[in-house]
Each structure stands twice: as C-alpha cells, then as structure tokens.
Amino acid sequence: MRQIVLDTETTGLEAARGHRLIELGCVELLARRVSGSHFHHYLNPERDIDAGAQAVHGISIEFLADKPRFADVADEFLAYIKGAELIIHNAAFDLGFLDAELARLGPSYGRISDYCTVLDTLALARETYPGQRNSLDALCKRLDIDNSHRELHGALLDAEILADVYLALTAGQGALDFFAPEADTSTDRAAAAQLSLGERPPLRVRFADAAELAAHEARLAAIDKASKGGCVWRRIEAVAAA
Template sequence: MRQIVLDTETTGLEVSKGHRLIEIGAVELSERRPTGRTFHRYLNPQRAIDEGAQAVHGISLEFLADKPLFVDVADELIEFIRGSELVIHNAAFDLAFLDNELLLIGGAHGRTRDHASVLDTLLLAREKYPGQKNNLDALCKRLDVNNSHREFHGALLDAQLLAEVYLAMTTGQGDLGLISESANAQRQRVALATPAMPVGLRVRLANPEELIAHEMRLDSIAKASKGRCVWRQE
C-alpha cells in the first residue's frame, strides 16, 4: 500500500475568510516503510498572514515573496498523491484548504479526494484514546516520538512526525528516523561503523534506515523483556 502523510500551513484558520495555503509537506510510505520521497513547497499566498498563525509556524510574508503560486505546483502535487491513501491529522482542515486552492485555479483538477483516499489520524486517535488530548504534540509524548527539535509548526516536519506517530499508533513502532534536517530543526545523524569482513566474502551490508529499524526492534524487545535482549549480549 502506498500512503502519503501530509500536512499544511496556512495564513489563518478559516478558508471561508479567504485564508490560503503557504506550505505543503508530505512524505511517502510504501507498505508502511518510508521510501525517502517527499514533497515540500512553500507558496506565495498573495495575502497577509494573521499574527496568530505566524506565531505558530514562524513563516513571514517576506520569506514567501519569491515563492511559487499554488497553480505552479498543482500538477506536481496531484501527481505525487495520485492513487495513494492520504494520512492527515484533522483531515477536514487540510482538505478544505487544498480543495479551495484547486477551485481557485479553475477546478480542472477536481477535489483532493478525486485523486486519493483519506485516513484521518485525529479520528483514529480519538477512537484509540477517548477523552484524552489527541493533538500531534500529545500523541508524540504518549507514543515516545521525539519532537524536542520542533520549535515551530512546519508542514514537512509535522508530516514526518505524524508518520512516526501513525506507525506507532497502529503497530507500536515509532521513531523510524523519518525526521530530516531543516533550517529550524536538525537531528544529529548517528555514524554507523562498518565492521571488517573476511577477504573474498561478499556481504550486502544493511543501509542506515535498515540499521535504525533493527535497533528500534531490539529496543522494543528489550522493553518487553524488562531490559533483557539476548541479541545485545556479548
């Protein structure tokens, strides 16, 4: 199954008052594994940004002045999400803004749901954790997904966090190394040493993503067995 975990940032909260998209971020999962493919665009909204919204995402109109319009990235966005299942937290909000942008450029692309199905992780979280806070920060804390580097909301960063939250919420496994380096948030990458191999023996070494996933699996085993993991014993 191909899934696209998606988030947006906007000039304000209400699309009915003319607010627009200013950032779209998305990460691709295939069979619940990150592929490394992402979609990330800042957009010039051609209107002012509410002070309250800017305090949340930290994006200024000056920064967006030379960024493309939505019409310039619409085809690429549609192609990226086509045929996938969109994983969105509070999907009604993001879909309202995406559909409005599609309408404003003439409506030839239809609506978002014409190209992809939608899974709302907020509804999923409310079913799983009734009566509790279920915003992204609360879910990160509950599911041990590290968001300490998150100073501001950002579409790509939040999509990466949501991907980890979604995987942890549905399988118990999170923190799969989806968070990429960015201007406002950089995670130190662990240098993985390559062991020496006997001469003449052809061995296919695990890549960094596979090593990280392996370590997370051992962490899960150790946690379940009260700290004991035979694979880590010398």
C-alpha cells in the first residue's frame, strides 16, 4: 500500500476566515517503510501571517515573498497523492485548508477525498490512549521517538516525525510476508531433539495449603451471603459431587 504522511503550516487557524497554506510537506511510505520520496513546498499565501501562527512555525511573509502560490503546485501535489492513503494528525484541520485552496482553483478540482483516502492519527491515538494527551509531542514521548530537533513546527519535519509515530502506533498491524525465504531451523530442531520427553524434568504440581483453603472457603461464604442466587461455585461443587 502507498501511504503519504502529510502536514501543513498556515497563516492562522481558520480556513473559513481566509487563512491560507504557507507550507506543505509529504513523506511517502511504501509497504510501511519510508521510501525516501517526499513532496515539499513553501507557499506564498498572498496575505499576512497571524503573529500567533508565526510564533509556532517561525515562517515570515518576507521569506515567502518569492515562493510559489498553491495554484502553481496544485497539479503536482494532486498527482503525488492520487490513489494513496493520506496519514494526517488532526486531519480535519489540514483537510479544511487543502479543500479551501482547491475551491479557490474552481469546482473542477473537487476535494481531497476525490483523490485519496485519509487516516487521522489523532483519532487512532485517542482510541489507543483514551483520556490521555495525544499531541504529536506527547506521542513522541510516549512512544520513545526522538523529536529533540523540533524547536519550531515545520510541515516536512512534522511529517517525518508523524511517519515514525504512525509506524509505532500500528506496529502490530504489518502484513505477514508469506513469500519471505524460510529461516534455517536446523539448529532449533537439534536443540529440541536433545530435550526428548524422557529427559524433561517433571512438572511441579503445587496444592493449596490449609491457610489458603480456609481463605478460599471464607471468600465463598462471603459471596454466598451477599448474593441473592447464592455462590455459583457452591452450585458447581454440588453438581460435581452428585
């Protein structure tokens, strides 16, 4: 399966109020491995950047002055993600901005969902770790992923980190490789042959002592007293004794 881990940086928090994309970063996964292919552009938003947003990503409007507009890279971007599964942390945020940019280009461009499917790692993390903080930084700490080089947010850097987070979150979901070469088990078989049934030590059987039996009986009596239908273990003992 081809997967694209995606992140964006923006001029502000609300696409509906005219905020725009200023950075777009994608990392490709093939068969759950980082392929080395990526898509990355800084974008001229043709508007100011909110001070709060700039404090997060450190990108200035002066830096973006000579960068391409989204319209200039849209076709290349859509060709890159087409047919893949997008992996995004808090997907609603990034998709809102991407769909708004596509809408500016005209109805023929449609929406991101027309080109690929989407997996939201925030929703996945909330299912895996309910009631806990599931920001990208929190997941890096929990999953022992080094993000010490992340002083400011950046779309490509965050996509690279998210790729590691996603692979760690879904580590048990990899497909079995039925076509892998058969391992050499001759050594294991020889070791097993040395432990024939006759050479193995007998299993140790441990019976409850008097104190443990008394504690068990006291517990059954307490359950029998508290339960309206009586203790189920008492009924099982009676059937077994009959």
